[in-house]
Amino acid sequence: MEERPGQEKIKLDQNQDLYRVLIETSRELICLHDPEGIYLYVNPIIETLTGFKPEEMLGRNPYDFIHPDDRERILIDSHNPAKEGKPTVAMQYRFLKKDGDYVWFQTLTQPIKNKEGKVTHLNTTSRDVTDQVQLTESLQQEKKFSSIMAELAKVGAWESNLETGILYWSSEIYKILERDPSLGIDRDTVYQKYSYSEDLEKLRENNLRVYQKGETYSVEHRMVTGTGRVIWVRTQGKPAYSDGRIVGVYGAMQDITLSKLVEEEIRLSEKKFSEAFHSSGNGIILLDRNGHFLELNQSFAKMLGYEPDELLFKSFQDVTYPEDLNVGAEAFRKIIDGERDSAQFAKRYLHKKGHIVWVFITGVAVRKDSGELMFIVSQIQDISRKRILENILREKNARLRSVGNHLKERISQLEEFNQIVSHNMRSPIGNISTLVKFLEEAETEKERVEYMEYLKTTSDQLLTTLNEIVEVIKIRQSPKVVSEEIQFESVFSRVKAMFLGQILEYEAEIIADFSESPSIVYPQVYLESIFLNLLSNSLKYRSESPHPVIRFRTYWSHGNHILEVQDNGLGIDLNKHGDQIFKLHKRFHRNTDGRGLGLFMTKNQIESLGGEIQVESTPGQGTKFIIHLSKANEFAI
């Protein structure tokens, strides 16, 4: 200690050296200041605490060292009162160290007065409380955190002392259970007011286990809040020990109403899905992005004749009918690529036994919030039966149409026969009946002979007509004449040979081109008859000039096998005779020996085999017959 002005005023007794030793070895910082706070003495510990040597402090103002944020507080709460001689309280503040850091000091400032009571000096004692302050700060932080957490997680703490019967609730429990914290709490109130009676027993048992066996517990149960709401909480309990004895239970209570609700909703929706999934009559499958089955229901397995487990190791490609592997593949790819979310299509699967199962598939993508595909849910509907029924229906319809057409044709045939009977048969019969009467009334032999002649002619005529009709009926009634594969060329050349004389005589040019379709399965007799009639017709109704050219050709058109015969002959006025050209005993040209039978027979032959004959003609230009030898079968859709 050095001699300083004013220092001599302090009266030291003989133990002055002892005090010096005490002060200079003190772990606390002890300083002497003038009333304005200027350091007059600083003990050596200052160097340990701040890095400054005591002599560096002398004459300096403490405010130079006090953290700017703390200065005003120190002045008001400590320095000013001390200067006025009032007692002060210990202050905590930051004090600058030589290395620039701050150290937390707790300082008590005391005024030193002279005999007159005037404050002549200030004495301070300081301690480094940095650790404490930091501890307090972190404690406060912890407290803040736990309070926030408690609030956010709706968790509160509780403690129940067995021996004293005292129950403690943290503020969060008061909040959870909606009770005014100022009312406090006791065990009876908890049981009577806040416990849900049905869950009370469970809680008691758990608490008892803690007391008796020292076990901890965690239990979910219901509570009733101050406003009467029923809430779900999770209560955890742990034994509290004192001297090795269990003296109570403490733990936490968390409001889990919300998560319970969510949990319940999830459980319900999972149950719904599961029920829909497993009890659906339709097949339902979950597919991964590679088309492997993640899950499938009984209906789907049954549809394909498998046990569900057998299919889990397969992919949908494995059960797809090979020809249909590409059906829906594009849609599947688009779902995986995220271009679309659903697809519908029909395709064939293969049953375990090998037969085809027609299905209608509705696939929907299930994605994460990020858009990533989790799986594809597909509903599979077995439409095999529907398909079969549809096909049957389609076939029946086609049959009906065919029968309808057939009936129409039959009706027109009947009308045709009616006409034949009316015109071609009734007429000679009428003649006969009249002639018979004439014969009876004949007066001379000459008359009688004459009538007999007429009778003979008429009856011959009738017989011929009858034979012709019988012939046509035969054709009509046995359409199943034996068909065989015939080369057009071979039949045609035979027919042509029959007319060789005429062809040469008329210098007719016969052109036959069967190269587009050289053969047909057809009754040979009919084909021969068709060629014969058409060639004979063309030759018969040739024009005088130029010389006759008759073309025959065969080809296919829209599934119909067609024979075309074209000549440059007289032609027929179709406006006049169009509806009669194929009728019995119709003739359109004078000076020819036609009996009007050929085309009638030809038409009947063609139609009896399901074919059709059409004619195009211009008088003076020629005639073209277009014959559909076979018509496209309407069953072959």
Add this chain to the structure above:
Amino acid sequence: MNSLSKKQKLILVDDDAIFVEIAKRTIEKTGAVESLKVFPDGEGAISFLKEHQSEPDIIPDFIFLDINMPFMDGWQFLDEYANFVNALSKKPEIYMVSSSVDDSDLRRAKEIPLVKDYIVKPVSLDSFKKILTNQL
């Protein structure tokens, strides 16, 4: 038979030679006929009528017309006839004479105003008489 009635001129259009023979004889028996012309199809009859359209003495009083004939049948005859009927100096009564009992033929004939009636073959003497003496 009304012997006082005037003699009629007739045209028979029919291709059935036997029927024509029978008809000729039956018509003769009615005694009401002055002349009878026969054409085996419509075309001949049309040409004849056209040729004599302005000669009422030659135009017949009656035309018996068959339906079913080659080249130009009864219906075609009527179509053609309708084209110049107004030019005729005299209007013959036309009877369809056919063996057809087909309803469609009967109906069709009834729809043509030019046709007086439809007679089904065979035609009896009485029928011819009634027609020719306008006693129908």
